[in-house]
Amino acid sequence: MPEAIGVPSEPVGEPTRRSLRSILFSLEVDTRLLGMVVALAVIWVGFDVMSGGGFLTTRNLWNLSVQSSSIAVMATGMVLIIVSRNIDLSVGSILGLTGYVMAMLQAVWIPTSLGLGFDQPYTWILALAIGIALGAAIGAFQGFIIAYGGVPAFIVTLGGLLVWRGLVFEIQQGQTISPLDKTFALLGGGPTGSIGDVASWVVALVACVGIVYTLIASRRRRQRYGFQLRAMWAEVSVGVSGVVAVLAAVWVATHYFWPPLLAIQVFGPNARPDIPVGIANPVLIMLGVTLVITFIATRRRFGRYVYAIGGNPDAAELAGINTRRTLMMTYVLMGVLCAISAAIQTARLNSAVTSLGTQNELDVIAAAVIGGTSFSGGIGTIPGAVLGAVVMQSLRSGMLLLRVDSPIQDIVVGSVLVAAVGLDTIIRRRSA
Amino acid sequence: MVNRKLGAIAAVAAVVLAACSGSATPSPSAAAPSAAASVAAASTAPSAAPSTAAASAAAGGCTVGVSWNNYQEERWAKWDEPAIKAALAAAGDTYISNDAKSSAETQATNVENLISQGAKVVIVLAQDGVAIKPSVDSAISQGVPVIAYDRLIESPKALYITFDNVLVGKLQAQAVLAQVSKGNFAVIKGNKADANADFLRAGMVQAGFPDVGKSTADIKIVGETYTDNWDPANAQKEMEQILTANNNKVDAVLSENDGMAGGVVAALAAQGLAGKVPVSGQDGDAAALNRIALGTQTVDVWKDARLLGKAAGEAAAQLCTNPDVTKVTGTAPFVSPGKNTLTSILLTPQAITKDNLNVVLDAGWIAKAALCQGVKAGSVPACG
Numbered sequence: 001m002p003e004a005i006g007v008p009s010e011p012v013g014e015p016t017r018r019s020l021r022s023i024l025f026s027l028e029v030d031t032r033l034l035g036m037v038v039a040l041a042v043i044w045v046g047f048d049v050m051s052g053g054g055f056l057t058t059r060n061l062w063n064l065s066v067q068s069s070s071i072a073v074m075a076t077g078m079v080l081i082i083v084s085r086n087i088d089l090s091v092g093s094i095l096g097l098t099g100y101v102m103a104m105l106q107a108v109w110i111p112t113s114l115g116l117g118f119d120q121p122y123t124w125i126l127a128l129a130i131g132i133a134l135g136a137a138i139g140a141f142q143g144f145i146i147a148y149g150g151v152p153a154f155i156v157t158l159g160g161l162l163v164w165r166g167l168v169f170e171i172q173q174g175q176t177i178s179p180l181d182k183t184f185a186l187l188g189g190g191p192t193g194s195i196g197d198v199a200s201w202v203v204a205l206v207a208c209v210g211i212v213y214t215l216i217a218s219r220r221r222r223q224r225y226g227f228q229l230r231a232m233w234a235e236v237s238v239g240v241s242g243v244v245a246v247l248a249a250v251w252v253a254t255h256y257f258w259p260p261l262l263a264i265q266v267f268g269p270n271a272r273p274d275i276p277v278g279i280a281n282p283v284l285i286m287l288g289v290t291l292v293i294t295f296i297a298t299r300r301r302f303g304r305y306v307y308a309i310g311g312n313p314d315a316a317e318l319a320g321i322n323t324r325r326t327l328m329m330t331y332v333l334m335g336v337l338c339a340i341s342a343a344i345q346t347a348r349l350n351s352a353v354t355s356l357g358t359q360n361e362l363d364v365i366a367a368a369v370i371g372g373t374s375f376s377g378g379i380g381t382i383p384g385a386v387l388g389a390v391v392m393q394s395l396r397s398g399m400l401l402l403r404v405d406s407p408i409q410d411i412v413v414g415s416v417l418v419a420a421v422g423l424d425t426i427i428r429r430r431s432a
Numbered sequence: 433m434v435n436r437k438l439g440a441i442a443a444v445a446a447v448v449l450a451a452c453s454g455s456a457t458p459s460p461s462a463a464a465p466s467a468a469a470s471v472a473a474a475s476t477a478p479s480a481a482p483s484t485a486a487a488s489a490a491a492g493g494c495t496v497g498v499s500w501n502n503y504q505e506e507r508w509a510k511w512d513e514p515a516i517k518a519a520l521a522a523a524g525d526t527y528i529s530n531d532a533k534s535s536a537e538t539q540a541t542n543v544e545n546l547i548s549q550g551a552k553v554v555i556v557l558a559q560d561g562v563a564i565k566p567s568v569d570s571a572i573s574q575g576v577p578v579i580a581y582d583r584l585i586e587s588p589k590a591l592y593i594t595f596d597n598v599l600v601g602k603l604q605a606q607a608v609l610a611q612v613s614k615g616n617f618a619v620i621k622g623n624k625a626d627a628n629a630d631f632l633r634a635g636m637v638q639a640g641f642p643d644v645g646k647s648t649a650d651i652k653i654v655g656e657t658y659t660d661n662w663d664p665a666n667a668q669k670e671m672e673q674i675l676t677a678n679n680n681k682v683d684a685v686l687s688e689n690d691g692m693a694g695g696v697v698a699a700l701a702a703q704g705l706a707g708k709v710p711v712s713g714q715d716g717d718a719a720a721l722n723r724i725a726l727g728t729q730t731v732d733v734w735k736d737a738r739l740l741g742k743a744a745g746e747a748a749a750q751l752c753t754n755p756d757v758t759k760v761t762g763t764a765p766f767v768s769p770g771k772n773t774l775t776s777i778l779l780t781p782q783a784i785t786k787d788n789l790n791v792v793l794d795a796g797w798i799a800k801a802a803l804c805q806g807v808k809a810g811s812v813p814a815c816g
Contacts, residue, residue, distance in 0.1 A: 060676050067669055176694060176719035190702040259680065262704025345665060349698050351719060353691055355663045400673035406658045407624050
């Protein structure tokens with residue numbers, strides 16, 4: 001991120017002796033984000049050593065990317081809500097309700113009630129569109145009560161948590177809805193729901209070009225406005241690390257091969273044993289969502305307003321920002337993201353169950369907070385929250401790999417949450 | 433017009449008040465013959481009780497009260513209640529009920545209400561088996577026998593009627609071991625806080641499956657974990673990690689219920705293993721029975737709620753004439769986790785596999801279209 005939060009505005013002289021701090025300063029990287037990357041590396045290497053090389057395999061990392069995606073998608077929206085000094089406790093229940101509706105559309109309503117039959121080419125997109133519209137409507141409803149009604153977000157979304165889940169129990173009656181539309185199921189990933197090696201490398205190429213272009217464009221913009229330029233070596237190192245990270249991730253995805261039995265079922269008995277799986281669809285969705293929300297948060301007026309409101313609500317109001325509309329829109333966005341996550345989760349499970357999304361609100365909030373989002377408002381980054389989701393899922397997946405049972409997992413994840421935020425608070429207080 | 437509107441508002445207000453006042457809970461069964469009386473009694477509580485008693489006296493037999501913990505769940509209205517009613521009607525007894533709406537506190541009041549409405553026997557589907565104990569003990573001391581329906585109440589004098597959960601686990605393990613008797617096994621257990629998760633696991637040991645943390649010469653447990661909330665999505669992640677850790681060398685999976693079995697099968701399918709690795713379950717979920725027909729799940733242990741309702745209704749009818757719970761036919765002593773010795777009737781669950789799917793079909797538990805969706809013609813006898 002070339003325009004990380006906390007960019008120095010005053011001119012800084014070229015440091016003569018390069019301490020770690022001054023190097024980081026010249027690179028203009030978000031130190032909190034960097035800290036998380038380091039923490040993640042420690043967790044990964046730690047699990048890999050403890051599991052005797054079982055964690056850092058292409059298969060496990062690919063699993064991890066898919067398992068993190070649905071929480072990561074919602075965490076991006078949660079950042080904006082927490083940044084504006086609010087909270088959303090209802091995300092898991094909204095996910096449950098939208099997931100139920102999308103599943104019913106493709107398993108019952110479209111094929112049977114309307115008599116159009118199963119697996120129509122338009123079923124998946126229709127179900128997805130209606131689910132997203134429903135998510136937006138629920139978000140707008142809650143957001144309206146919060147922003148215009150002045151009812152605390154905690155209360156409104158706590159109510160939402162109960163209401164939407166209650167609605168799912170009431171209308172779904174404990175039934176599992178399955179199987180889903182075959183095209184829709186591809187949204188959930190698995191080797192069939194992945195894009196293969198060629199498309200993955202195309203994505204990598206686009207991403208690398210994007211990184212280089214962003215760096216160049218940002219440098220030009222600074223030149224035009226006469227801002228302090230980043231040293232050339234810093235520009236190059238940021239660019240190179242970005243490109244290397246992208247290439248490494250795609251290398252991992254394309255070096256996880258189709259499970260032999262599945263390859264034979266799908267491609268016939270003569271299937272090669274090394275067909276690359278590539279990036280999974282849910283991961284692609286997650287990356288797309290991250291890009292879009294980051295763009296909205298940092299480059300659009302709406303996003304800047306959200307941060308302004310979080311920094312100082314009164315000042316934002318006095319500056320002429322329509323704070324109510326902005327707040328309501330954060331909930332609309334959250335509702336849409338819940339529906340997208342619902343699509344990922346139902347597709348992955350190939351069914352909708354009444355417990356879908358239960359307690360996801362806790363994982364989503366934890367991901368945002370581990371990712372550096374502050375409850376005091378105004379602070380938080382989208383990539384940080386995505387990393388936070390990956391950290392949480394790394395802990396869970398790693399412990400499952402080590403056969404640590406669920407009660408101990410909860411204890412570890414809970415402790416890490418408090419420790420991470422505690423450490424962050426101490427560091428922030430010191431640097432302030 | 434105006435009058436009608438006012439009347440509607442008044443009616444709504446009355447319902448809201450009745451629902452909110454805690455001590456007064458309307459009967460969930462508005463269509464039942466006795467419901468009118470019980471609604472009237474509930475809305476004004478004890479003062480109306482004599483009229484209900486008179487009504488039940490007119491019916492001939494005695495009155496049996498049922499306290500549901502949460503009538504909103506489909507199962508109770510669809511399967512359990514009609515079975516209880518039918519058994520009571522056959523004995524000439526009267527059925528009354530109320531709903532605690534998932535509140536342990538409301539349920540305590542509800543049990544007292546049933547007795548004040550003239551119930552001679554009370555059937556309790558406990559919201560909280562410990563919290564309800566004082567009300568149950570108080571009822572028993574008043575000479576009203578109590579049946580703990582489906583869920584345990586730690587009261588030594590209550591009659592506990594349920595399906596044998598240990599046997600469910602045993603049947604699950606037996607069916608899977610019949611397919612694969614040696615190799616690498618994974619065990620996906622339910623919520624740690626739910627005693628049933630451990631009952632089921634104990635049943636697996638009775639079937640010759642090794643206990644937690646142990647392996648035999650033939651059977652190696654390569655993954656065993658509890659699952660928060662019995663959540664299928666969690667079970668899917670657990671299975672993905674177990675498969676990853678063992679490089680897909682998993683020969684069979686013991687999943688404690690159908691929902692989690694769905695997650696397990698999804699994880700297996702992503703590795704091309706669905707249908708090749710035996711998987712167990714329980715509950716008789718439509719989706720799981722369909723999986724059995726498709727061959728991706730091996731066994732579904734079915735607990736027919738109608739048998740449970742029938743047993744409770746018949747036991748209640750017997751208790752009307754003799755309040756001694758130990759004299760009810762088919763009872764046996766049962767030692768609870770709280771070390772109380774209860775009198776119990778444990779019903780036998782039934783293992784459903786590909787070969788006897790016609791049982792659930794004939795019982796009307798599932799429609800043929802739902803059971804056989806996507807099943808290749810001629811592959812399963814029940815689907816034709």
